[in-house]
Amino acid sequence: MAWYRKLHWQILVGLLIGLGIAIVMRSMALVAPPTGGTPADIVAQAHQYALGVVTLDIWRQPFAFVGDLFLRLLKLIVLPLIVVSLISGIQQIGDASRLGRIGSRTIAYYLGTTLAAVIIGLLVVNIVQPGMGMGLVVEGEAALRPTPMLEVFRDIIPTNVFSALANGQMLPTIFASVFFGLALLLTGDAGKPVVAVIDSMNAAIFKMVDWVMATAPIGVGALLVATLADPSLADLSVFFVSLGSYCASVLVGLSIHGAIVLPLALWAFARRSPLEYVRALSPALLTAFSTASSSATYPVTRDCVVDGAGVSRESADFVLPLGATINMDGTALYEAVAAVFIANAIGFDLTMADQIVIVLTATLAAIGAAGVPSAGLVTMIIVLEAVGLPAGGYVLVIAVDRILDMCRTTINVWGDAVGAAVVDRWSAAE
Secondary structure, eight states, X not given: OXXXXXXHHHHHHHHHHHHHHHHHHHHHHOOOOOOOSSHHHHHHHHHHHHHHHHHHHHHHHHHHHHHHHHHHXXXXXXXXXXXXXXXXXXXXXXXXXXXXXXXXXXXXXXXXXXXXXXXXXXXXXXXHOTTTTOOOOOTTGGGOOOOOXXXXXXXXXXXXXXXXXXXXXXXXXXXXXXXXXXXXXXXXXXXXXXXXXXHHHHHHHHXXXXXXXXXHHHHHHHHHHHHHTOTTOOOHHHHHHHXXXXXXXXXXXXXXXXXXXXXXXXXXXXXXXXXXXXXXXXXXXXXXXXXXXXXXXXXXHHHIIIIXXXXXXXXXXXXXXXXXXXXXXXXXXXXHHHHHHHHHHTTOOOOHHHHHHHHHHHHHXXXXXXXXXXXXXXXXXXXXXXXXXXXXXXXXXXXXHHHHHHHHHHHHHHHHHHHHHHHHHHHHTO
16 A cells, blocks of 8 residues: 555644644734834734734634534544444453453453553653643633532443433443443343344444544644634644643653553563563564554464463453453553643643542543554543543644554553463463
8 A cells, every 4th residue: 555545644644734734824814912112003013913813713713614523523433432342342251150250350450450551641741741831722611610520420320321322421321331241241142133233333333433534634634723723822832842741741651551560560460571571472562553453453462472472372362352442551541641731731720539530531431442543532532521621622632643542552452462461370370
């Protein structure tokens, strides 16, 4: 395939074009604010500046419209993606006896490492504080309200699942999907027709994701223009400096989790050498980095874990498919850091209670993320809306999403492989 037909290059070109358009628009419309002089000069300068602000806002409206269409397409597939991914993933667990024995250990391990990743991300981002002082105005900011923790916990259990689906309530939908998926697993043969339907829906929704992502070059370019051409964004240099510190926060967090936490877990629980294990997994890790898809990497991961690292086929065939669905350490860390960055960029003060909500929702959202490129952008909406941040704020991080997606997917696959070794040793010890 020619380079210009690959999606990540198309998105990059779209972003570069969007950046160029935004810079040209700002240079043509905006002039310096009033700097002094006679009262008549100040009035003239203020009038010219106000006219430039209005002109710039008019120019950015078509781009904001196109970007909003793209954002609506993403939100359209959020609920189907989460529901089908969760239910389909649970069916990978197998029969009830395996669910009770190995399944509980696997899920506990994955949840533990995902929580650790989110906490690491929050610690790093609170130290670096990327985005602080940018003062962006994102549409919907006036409606921002902190979400009380008790209300978040209570509303996880929906009183009407169809109401939760219709109203786009993410956490209740995740709970209902898990609840239904477990019940479907335990029905045995009677549930097989429904499982077949879920599998078909899974394939169809992945095709929808492909279609939506095909519009990404235009959508992200338009969103970038709408953001950078915002008259309230007075200093573009502040934006890019803050974006650089945001990238650094994500990469430092991923490095700590991937190079310290997971190797320690591998050595402590599986009694394996991290260096030898990562050497055996290197083909899978490189594949994950290049494809940015843990699902696409699964065949390579399984071969490396079984043939290269010597993990039993029984453990690998059970743990790895489940991990590719619910174990998204890198994605969870990334979403937590992004939420704090977006909050800082728009001047939203996150309380300790809000950050605890981010820990919980980032963990749950990562479980619902599909193992395909840029799936974290879709599920990030869950984290943003859980603490009252506007869903449109995620455009602030999309410009650097591709490289961060490659890095976080590598950590996702590395975490899956470590989990297979840990669970394999636990099972052998019985």
